[in-house]
Amino acid sequence: MVVAKIPTSLPLSSSILLRKWTRKCTKILISAPNFLVFSYLDFLDSVFCVVYKYLDLLMEGEASPCYCRSKNKSDEDQEIGISETLHGRPNKLKEMIDLIQFVEKLLNINKVFEAGYGDFKEKKKVGIHRLGNRWSDCGCDSCTSWMKVDDPKLHVVVKEASSKAMREDSKENGNTNSSENVIFIHGILSSSSFWTKTLFPKLYESEKCDNYNMFAVDLLGHGKSPKPRDNLYTLKDHVEWIEKSVVSEFGLNSFHLVAHSMGSIIALALAAKHSKSVKSITLVAPPYFPSKDGVEFTVINSLTPKRLWPPEAFLSSVMTWYEHLSRSVCFILCRNHRTWESLIKRLTGARDVNFLFMDMLKITHHSGWHTTHNVLYRGVKHMDKNLDILMKLRKKVHVFMGTRDKSVPPDCGNQMKNKFPEVEVNNISDADHRSVVFNRENVFAQDLFQIWENSTSY
Numbered sequence: 347m348v349v350a351k352i353p354t355s356l357p358l359s360s361s362i363l364l365r366k367w368t369r370k371c372t373k374i375l376i377s378a379p380n381f382l383v384f385s386y387l388d389f390l391d392s393v394f395c396v397v398y399k400y401l402d403l404l405m406e407g408e409a410s411p412c413y414c415r416s417k418n419k420s421d422e423d424q425e426i427g428i429s430e431t432l433h434g435r436p437n438k439l440k441e442m443i444d445l446i447q448f449v450e451k452l453l454n455i456n457k458v459f460e461a462g463y464g465d466f467k468e469k470k471k472v473g474i475h476r477l478g479n480r481w482s483d484c485g486c487d488s489c490t491s492w493m494k495v496d497d498p499k500l501h502v503v504v505k506e507a508s509s510k511a512m513r514e515d516s517k518e519n520g521n522t523n524s525s526e527n528v529i530f531i532h533g534i535l536s537s538s539s540f541w542t543k544t545l546f547p548k549l550y551e552s553e554k555c556d557n558y559n560m561f562a563v564d565l566l567g568h569g570k571s572p573k574p575r576d577n578l579y580t581l582k583d584h585v586e587w588i589e590k591s592v593v594s595e596f597g598l599n600s601f602h603l604v605a606h607s608m609g610s611i612i613a614l615a616l617a618a619k620h621s622k623s624v625k626s627i628t629l630v631a632p633p634y635f636p637s638k639d640g641v642e643f644t645v646i647n648s649l650t651p652k653r654l655w656p657p658e659a660f661l662s663s664v665m666t667w668y669e670h671l672s673r674s675v676c677f678i679l680c681r682n683h684r685t686w687e688s689l690i691k692r693l694t695g696a697r698d699v700n701f702l703f704m705d706m707l708k709i710t711h712h713s714g715w716h717t718t719h720n721v722l723y724r725g726v727k728h729m730d731k732n733l734d735i736l737m738k739l740r741k742k743v744h745v746f747m748g749t750r751d752k753s754v755p756p757d758c759g760n761q762m763k764n765k766f767p768e769v770e771v772n773n774i775s776d777a778d779h780r781s782v783v784f785n786r787e788n789v790f791a792q793d794l795f796q797i798w799e800n801s802t803s804y
Contacts, residue, residue: 502592
């Protein structure tokens, strides 16, 4: 035995060796059920790949494309902004691809529809992408209202500067447009409510707020904003829609940016593109990872690894690693969000359901799946380039990180500062991914006013 080889005169070394051996055994015991469960989910996702192909053919006359078979990335994908994690997510049961082909041949799906449902198929094909609504998505008025507009734009909550304050500042400074503009960007599975329900009321309480035009935007595919089905929700797409719906729509020649979580990636891309117009960038809980080859897989394994516990981590694993199982979850929850809202109200007796819960349900699988992979995972690799542009122009970047953040590694802010010393990092003790804003809105509001005022005078 290994223990017998250790000299009896070194009890400390023996104790250390024993602890290492115990930890290794514990890790193996924990990884065993993890391997079994996720291997089963690999198999189940392959089965649902066939199931959804059949259902899509039945409901729409055309199967929706998926990433099960397209394992190799292309140069075109790189140019468009498609994440490697869409094509190259490791599957322990890759041989199940053969099973998928076997099941398709057994069911003879295509021949069945060509023989008996030809007319039905052609009718269903008409306008699928134009309407942008899949049969497994919600079709309520709130979720589809954007389809009735010829030129849809993002939903934006606007708080305009006080006209009185503007007139007074204009007289003092001789400026006809002295108000400042601030764009607020939320994170994944959220909406403008993240800011309007929490921070905005505290900002309104201050007289300083009268000098600011504030724009809280629902990102593409989130909240009340459009959820087009023919969009891949890349970082470029999100930036262009914000430009179209906010910057150009309201004629913003200069602005500040405030962003949370994944929204920080979009904010940096927008700031770098409009580097001459942006005055300050405030990032809250940004998922920063130094850019390098394969960083997308570093991010997915760091932020949403395959874990069974705690339950929210397991759900995140399912939603980000399994394309068809996550679609099933969206079908149950998001498609029936009105039912869930009504049920919760009846059970709790509350007049309104918590906006954080409802925001998670107001997405489509297509928008949530692609935004997660093409922005959260792939977008990280563009952060260094965008920060480099901003640092060269001496733009002010402020970071707020919670020391108990379990969604994003708390050292992300420090890593950013190590590479870009000009970035100002504020580590908020005992704050997590959301409470870095929630429960401290007054303090954060004052911090923002100070940042905006200093950058304006800079």
